[in-house]
Amino acid sequence: MSNYIDTHVHFDALRGIDAETALRKAVDGGVMRVVAVGGSIAANMSAVSLSAAHAGIVWPAVGYDRDCAGSSPPMADLEDCARQKGVAAIGEIGIDLHYSPDTETDQIALLESQLDLARRLCLPVIVHCRNAEEQVGHMLKCHSRLVAPTMSERIGVVHCFTGTAKFARVLLDCGFYLGFTGIVSFRAAEELRAVARSIPDKRILIETDSPYLAPVPFRGKPNEPCLLPFVAKALAEARSVSQDHIAEVTTRNAEMLFCPADAGKSS
Numbered sequence: 643m644s645n646y647i648d649t650h651v652h653f654d655a656l657r658g659i660d661a662e663t664a665l666r667k668a669v670d671g672g673v674m675r676v677v678a679v680g681g682s683i684a685a686n687m688s689a690v691s692l693s694a695a696h697a698g699i700v701w702p703a704v705g706y707d708r709d710c711a712g713s714s715p716p717m718a719d720l721e722d723c724a725r726q727k728g729v730a731a732i733g734e735i736g737i738d739l740h741y742s743p744d745t746e747t748d749q750i751a752l753l754e755s756q757l758d759l760a761r762r763l764c765l766p767v768i769v770h771c772r773n774a775e776e777q778v779g780h781m782l783k784c785h786s787r788l789v790a791p792t793m794s795e796r797i798g799v800v801h802c803f804t805g806t807a808k809f810a811r812v813l814l815d816c817g818f819y820l821g822f823t824g825i826v827s828f829r830a831a832e833e834l835r836a837v838a839r840s841i842p843d844k845r846i847l848i849e850t851d852s853p854y855l856a857p858v859p860f861r862g863k864p865n866e867p868c869l870l871p872f873v874a875k876a877l878a879e880a881r882s883v884s885q886d887h888i889a890e891v892t893t894r895n896a897e898m899l900f901c902p903a904d905a906g907k908s909s
């Protein structure tokens with residue numbers, strides 16, 4: 643059976659299932675490791691404590707997402723949290739002008755201060771971007787120039803990628819990974835599948851973004867990390883390769899990004 647790594651799970655938002663059960667089902671289904679993303683003070687704390695209880699299986703990420711913009715969340719608290727043992731990334735962070743166009747200035751400032759934190763702590767970033775390719779592209783270009791010498795394969799990922807081919811090119815040039823979700827399995831996502839075909843193996847990651855975006859044939863239901871193989875299957879079909887190949891390269895990439903000491907261990 644192939645091994646998978648789910649690089650984006652909101653354990654604090656799971657519906658109808660607790661984190662322990664979701665993890666057990668994931669591991670039983672070949673999803674051997676997961677990134678538990680934060681985004682608020684509460685989500686960050688729960689990601690860190692889940693990883694303490696499941697060391698080696700759960701990699702925590704901590705950050706303030708765009709919903710925190712405008713409320714001046716305490717950066718010192720985030721830094722304390724990010725310095726805890728095992729924290730694998732700053733995330734999720736980013737800009738969403740689809741849902742929150744009114745707080746653009748605050749979202750930009752919050753993202754900038756967290757990119758700065760990631761640079762100081764030498765941690766990769768997990769970035770959300772919706773209707774903000776111009777702004778995010780510019781900020782990530784600057785960020786990658788500053789960290790590239792030390793963090794070349796570990797700069798970060800733009801998760802749940804649904805952007806244009808042009809934006810994908812900008813991100814690849816910056817050394818970023820692109821995270822693909824169940825959206826690649828949606829019937830209407832032909833444009834996204836075309837972009838997904840053009841990304842080199844060494845830059846793709848897969849994620850469920852649970853509890854959101856369940857892949858076909860579970861579309862519309864609450865998502866869980868154990869459904870990650872369906873994302874791999876859709877991406878494999880889009881790229882005309884085997885599902886095993888997707889499992890292998892995305893596992894290697896996730897290890898490289900989030901835990902370089904683990905690279906190669908699971909193959």
Ligand SMILES: [Zn+2]
Pocket residue numbers: 650652679734851
């Ligand atoms: Zn997310």
